[in-house]
Amino acid sequence: MAEERPIIWITGQPGAGKSTVGKALLESLQSAGQDVFMVDGDDLRALTENADYSQAGREANIRRAQDIALYLSRQGRVVIVAVVAPFLWLREEFKSRANVKEVYVHTTEVRGREHYHSSEYGAPETDYLNLDTTDISVEEGVNAIIGFASIT
Numbered sequence: 001m002a003e004e005r006p007i008i009w010i011t012g013q014p015g016a017g018k019s020t021v022g023k024a025l026l027e028s029l030q031s032a033g034q035d036v037f038m039v040d041g042d043d044l045r046a047l048t049e050n051a052d053y054s055q056a057g058r059e060a061n062i063r064r065a066q067d068i069a070l071y072l073s074r075q076g077r078v079v080i081v082a083v084v085a086p087f088l089w090l091r092e093e094f095k096s097r098a099n100v101k102e103v104y105v106h107t108t109e110v111r112g113r114e115h116y117h118s119s120e121y122g123a124p125e126t127d128y129l130n131l132d133t134t135d136i137s138v139e140e141g142v143n144a145i146i147g148f149a150s151i152t
Contacts, residue, residue: 015111017133022082041083088122101149102128
């Protein structure tokens with residue numbers, strides 16, 4: 001069995017830059033020869049045809065992302081997950097049982113996705129990287145994540 005690799009769990013409200021930073025991180029790690037896979041929330045919902053944004057629907061989507069990430073991590077891949085995942089308790093539970101590096105992406109900039117914001121969103125409280133994308137470049141965000149997650 002392969003060594004369990006880190007799961008980079010990028011969370012935050014819609015429009016904060018989760019997918020943008022996640023995709024740039026994916027490209028950077030692939031260029032460095034890492035075996036890496038990305039699970040994006042919008043892609044996962046399209047794949048599973050889950051348009052249910054109730055608490056139960058969101059929880060099911062998050063658990064699906066967690067299951068996929070854990071499976072791939074145990075296969076020796078670095079996994080990037082970029083999803084809103086509003087429930088702090090669910091993210092904390094996952095961090096307690098897997099090699100998860102949580103990245104909280106947020107901004108004060110208006111980016112046009114604010115109408116999708118989750119009123120249920122609970123920001124991380126412990127053991128996470130605080131990534132304010134308001135005044136940094138995507139490359140700076142990627143470098144911060146690589147350093148935080150100790151990906152070599």
